[in-house]
Amino acid sequence: MCKESENGIPVIDFSKEEELKPGSSSWLGIREDVIRALEGTGCFIALVGDKVPQEIRSTMLEAFKELMDFPREAKMKVKSKNKKTLGAYHNTTQIHESLAMDDAADAVECQKFSNLFWPNGNENFTRSSNEYATQMMNLDWIVTRMIFESYGVDKYHDTHINTNTHHMSFLKYDRSEEIETDVGVFIHTDKNFTTVLHQVNDSHGLEVQTKNGDWVLCQPPPSSFTFIAGDILQVWSNDKIQACKHRVTISKDTRRFVLALFLFKSGKCQTPQELIDEEHPVRYKPIYQSEYFAAVMNNAINGGISYTVKDHCGITV
Numbered sequence: 001m002c003k004e005s006e007n008g009i010p011v012i013d014f015s016k017e018e019e020l021k022p023g024s025s026s027w028l029g030i031r032e033d034v035i036r037a038l039e040g041t042g043c044f045i046a047l048v049g050d051k052v053p054q055e056i057r058s059t060m061l062e063a064f065k066e067l068m069d070f071p072r073e074a075k076m077k078v079k080s081k082n083k084k085t086l087g088a089y090h091n092t093t094q095i096h097e098s099l100a101m102d103d104a105a106d107a108v109e110c111q112k113f114s115n116l117f118w119p120n121g122n123e124n125f126t127r128s129s130n131e132y133a134t135q136m137m138n139l140d141w142i143v144t145r146m147i148f149e150s151y152g153v154d155k156y157h158d159t160h161i162n163t164n165t166h167h168m169s170f171l172k173y174d175r176s177e178e179i180e181t182d183v184g185v186f187i188h189t190d191k192n193f194t195t196v197l198h199q200v201n202d203s204h205g206l207e208v209q210t211k212n213g214d215w216v217l218c219q220p221p222p223s224s225f226t227f228i229a230g231d232i233l234q235v236w237s238n239d240k241i242q243a244c245k246h247r248v249t250i251s252k253d254t255r256r257f258v259l260a261l262f263l264f265k266s267g268k269c270q271t272p273q274e275l276i277d278e279e280h281p282v283r284y285k286p287i288y289q290s291e292y293f294a295a296v297m298n299n300a301i302n303g304g305i306s307y308t309v310k311d312h313c314g315i316t317v
């Protein structure tokens with residue numbers, strides 16, 4: 001049974017390997033909870049037990065701090081393969097910094113990224129980053145498989161996985177006493193298919209909007225990930241799943257470290273025929289991730305949600 005955190009965000013347990021055998025009754029039970037959570041709130045907290053051991057978490061936190069302590073010029077040198085909205089390194093507010101590592105679930109790519117900062121190697125950074133990216137990716141695969149199965153389109157799941165791309169962003173928030181604003185990240189929906197977050201230190205700040213419009217603080221336990229539905233999943237699912245509106249608010253004198261695995265569907269994305277019928281006519285034209293990114297950038301006005309996926313490719317019925 002799906003639990004709820006104190007403030008209404010669904011909490012789903014993925015920690016027991018034996019309960020995750022596709023087709024088993026426990027798998028089907030978890031799958032129901034996943035769909036209920038995504039259709040209801042667009043996000044949930046995933047408990048992952050000791051999948052990432054405490055020792056890796058501590059190593060990650062130290063290595064993360066070391067990485068972000070490099071001067072801005074060093075971080076600016078990181079280039080990404082794919083065109084991203086704001087470049088591999090950027091900050092959207094005074095409090096926020098984001099540095100993206102392409103293909104972080106691939107150990108060779110982790111090593112390459114690490115060498116940019118530590119030419120003599122930094123085993124702690126490389127190993128812990130790759131371990132996290134792999135575990136976050138595994139969760140994404142399980143959840144996307146459950147989504148595809150629930151909507152009767154599991155035959156497309158392998159293609160979905162094979163055409164997925166990803167990057168892992170290191171997000172640091174640092175608000176000193178003097179900074180007036182508490183905005184870490186403005187209200188937005190993620191522009192990709194799905195996102196998996198991990199809060200590396202115990203400093204909360206992510207707030208999500210529930211269906212009834214309330215803003216609630218997400219307080220993931222240390223050994224958990226937060227799963228977020230993005231705009232492209234909304235298009236693909238024909239609005240069955242709505243992208244989750246969220247923002248980050250940071251209190252004074254707070255530092256917060258978060259890993260964000262962003263998963264993208266490359267090429268054209270369109271709603272599968274199986275999800276369309278007389279009662280549910282198609283609501284979006286096919287979408288290309290890169291074109292959507294470009295359009296979002298062209299229409300950006302001072303943060304906030306200025307251009308939605310409905311503006312981009314919505315069909316008025």
Ligand SMILES: O=C(O)CCC(=O)C(=O)O
Nearest residue numbers: 171185197206248258260
């Ligand atoms: O810091 C967080 O918890 C979420 C960050 C976020 O929403 C984003 O980078 O898109």
Ligand SMILES: [Fe+2]
Nearest residue numbers: 188189190246
């Ligand atoms: Fe986000």
